[in-house]
Amino acid sequence: GAGVSQSPRYKVAKRGQDVALRCDPISGHVSLFWYQQALGQGPEFLTYFQNEAQLDKSGLPSDRFFAERPEGSVSTLKIQRTQQEDSAVYLCASSLAGSYNEQFFGPGTRLTVL
Amino acid sequence: AQSVTQPDIHITVSEGASLELRCNYSYGATPYLFWYVQSPGQGLQLLLKYFSGDTLVQGIKGFEAEFKRSQSSFNLRKPSVHWSDAAEYFCAVGFLSGGYQKVTFGTGTKLQVIP
Numbered sequence A: 001g002a003g004v005s006q007s008p009r010y011k012v013a014k015r016g017q018d019v020a021l022r023c024d025p026i027s028g029h030v031s032l033f034w035y036q037q038a039l040g041q042g043p044e045f046l047t048y049f050q051n052e053a054q055l056d057k058s059g060l061p062s063d064r065f066f067a068e069r070p071e072g073s074v075s076t077l078k079i080q081r082t083q084q085e086d087s088a089v090y091l092c093a094s095s096l097a098g099s100y101n102e103q104f105f106g107p108g109t110r111l112t113v114l
Numbered sequence B: 001a002q003s004v005t006q007p008d009i010h011i012t013v014s015e016g017a018s019l020e021l022r023c024n025y026s027y028g029a030t031p032y033l034f035w036y037v038q039s040p041g042q043g044l045q046l047l048l049k050y051f052s053g054d055t056l057v058q059g060i061k062g063f064e065a066e067f068k069r070s071q072s073s074f075n076l077r078k079p080s081v082h083w084s085d086a087a088e089y090f091c092a093v094g095f096l097s098g099g100y101q102k103v104t105f106g107t108g109t110k111l112q113v114i115p
Helices: none
Strands: A005-007 A010-013 A019-024 A031-037 A044-050 A053-056 A065-068 A075-079 A088-095 A109-113 B003-005 B010-014 B019-021 B024-026 B032-038 B044-050 B056-058 B064-068 B073-078 B087-097 B100-105 B109-114
Touching: A005 A088, A010 A019, A019 A088, A019 A109, A031 A075, A044 A065, A044 A075, A044 B100, A053 B100, A075 A088, B003 B087, B003 B100, B010 B019, B019 B109, B024 B073, B032 B064, B032 B073, B032 B100, B044 B056, B044 B064, B044 B073, B073 B087
Parallel strands: A010 A109, B010 B109
Antiparallel strands: A005 A019, A019 A075, A031 A044, A031 A088, A044 A053, A065 A075, A088 A109, B003 B024, B019 B073, B032 B044, B032 B087, B056 B064, B064 B073, B087 B100, B087 B109
């Protein structure tokens, strides 16, 4: 079946604009993760969903970042009043339930804030 | 807090040569360890993982890694590199948090393969 998909693949925003990044996980995957990957860095954890419940949002860098997964499938990461430091690749990953299951990553959304 | 160090930012090898990418981790208990590969414009792909048992782990694409607890290392190896292996490689350590894997990644090693 299809892998994890993300849209848009590229997003350019002016500083102060709001953006919404979408993630379509693999069908049947209960767990969903968002990561932020700055240039030249490894991915950093942002938040975790189990079905529609957001169980961990400890990695969200500020209250301008908000994520939701209202029906337990598609997820949206929203960034309000974007700043230049928000420029990064945002990766989504999904996995089956359980601690030992592999996370499958999407291709990411590259956000550039001007 | 857990952390991962990949001391080599960039490595260049000749096609057909052997490869070893270094990874050191810091974690108080037995870690879950991973190696991922990321090609330009692509998401991360899992090469191999270590949870327990045999410390020499075989992965996809001919890669292997060895967990050495005494050295807190999990180095990735391949006996003969192919041009298609050029990519960025990330080592990661995970721990259980409320029933799921919380993963910390290293900063990556970019591999260049020359003919």
